[in-house]
Amino acid sequence: MLENKVILITGAAGGLGRATALAAARYGAKLALCDLHQAGVDETAEMARALGSEAISAPVDVSAAHEVEAFVKSAAGAFGMLDGAFNNAGVGGTLSRTHMLTEEQWDQTMAVNLKGVWLCMKYEYPYMRREGGGAIVNMASVAGLIGFPMNAVYAASKHGVIGLTKSAAAEYARYNIRVNAVCPGYTDTQMVAAIEDIRPGMVDKTLESVPMRRLGKPEEVAETVCFLLSDRAPFLTGQAIAIDGGLINV
Numbered sequence: 001m002l003e004n005k006v007i008l009i010t011g012a013a014g015g016l017g018r019a020t021a022l023a024a025a026r027y028g029a030k031l032a033l034c035d036l037h038q039a040g041v042d043e044t045a046e047m048a049r050a051l052g053s054e055a056i057s058a059p060v061d062v063s064a065a066h067e068v069e070a071f072v073k074s075a076a077g078a079f080g081m082l083d084g085a086f087n088n089a090g091v092g093g094t095l096s097r098t099h100m101l102t103e104e105q106w107d108q109t110m111a112v113n114l115k116g117v118w119l120c121m122k123y124e125y126p127y128m129r130r131e132g133g134g135a136i137v138n139m140a141s142v143a144g145l146i147g148f149p150m151n152a153v154y155a156a157s158k159h160g161v162i163g164l165t166k167s168a169a170a171e172y173a174r175y176n177i178r179v180n181a182v183c184p185g186y187t188d189t190q191m192v193a194a195i196e197d198i199r200p201g202m203v204d205k206t207l208e209s210v211p212m213r214r215l216g217k218p219e220e221v222a223e224t225v226c227f228l229l230s231d232r233a234p235f236l237t238g239q240a241i242a243i244d245g246g247l248i249n250v
């Protein structure tokens, strides 16, 4: 499905980024992987190579413009092009009442989850434009579609990602660059484990209202992302796709 496509993935040291990297490797993609944490992203690249993919990896803070710019340039340089990107890196926000958030907590979540996605698109776009097309998938969340009481900054950042996605999709459609967002519900990664550590029982309580009554699996999100990055979705752009076991419908 992704044979010889060059795909960049941020936040690829674990969780959804790693699962997508490995799925993309199985589908034949060449990978440029980055994360704040070098050891984890190097390990993901090693796992991708074991699956037969060509993969490079580097430490990158997606909230730092110069780091994102340099990484996108090195990725396109290493493979000679950039076909797709999964702008996935993110942080879990702060469990707090809205008015209790500090300015620092607000700025930190926004810098990674929203500005980070924008910076990635900013530097990915010129390569895709030059090559006559591409596909971008941005990581939002069900918290980009509905409110998230006790984590307003996270919800605000993810609603922002969807606004960014729809706007860029409309701008870039004429250049054959598709831009979509994925909106997972609670999915079994370190991020959800951290919520459970801080507020034991919170995840289970949410699952009671999920029609499928379970956490998502990272591989389930990865499959949707690979489809959106592939040529099998040529008329699909500007969408925010929930992968949530039915959560937002009830």
Ligand SMILES: NC(=O)c1ccc[n+]([C@@H]2O[C@H](COP(=O)([O-])OP(=O)(O)OC[C@H]3O[C@@H](n4cnc5c(N)ncnc54)[C@H](O)[C@@H]3O)[C@@H](O)[C@H]2O)c1
Binding pocket: 010, 011, 012, 013, 014, 015, 016, 017, 034, 035, 036, 037, 040, 060, 061, 062, 063, 088, 089, 090, 091, 092, 112, 116, 139, 140, 141, 142, 183, 184, 185, 186, 187, 188, 189, 190, 191, 192
């Ligand atoms: N797990 C869920 O339930 C869930 C649901 C909806 C959306 N998401 C989103 O999925 C994405 C991946 O999260 P995950 O669940 O795999 O959790 P995770 O914590 O395993 O992965 C997040 C990755 O992003 C990296 N990262 C954090 N800040 C960074 C920065 N400034 N620069 C580069 N990398 C950075 C982390 O090091 C980590 O490897 C996030 O954007 C998250 O908001 C997760």
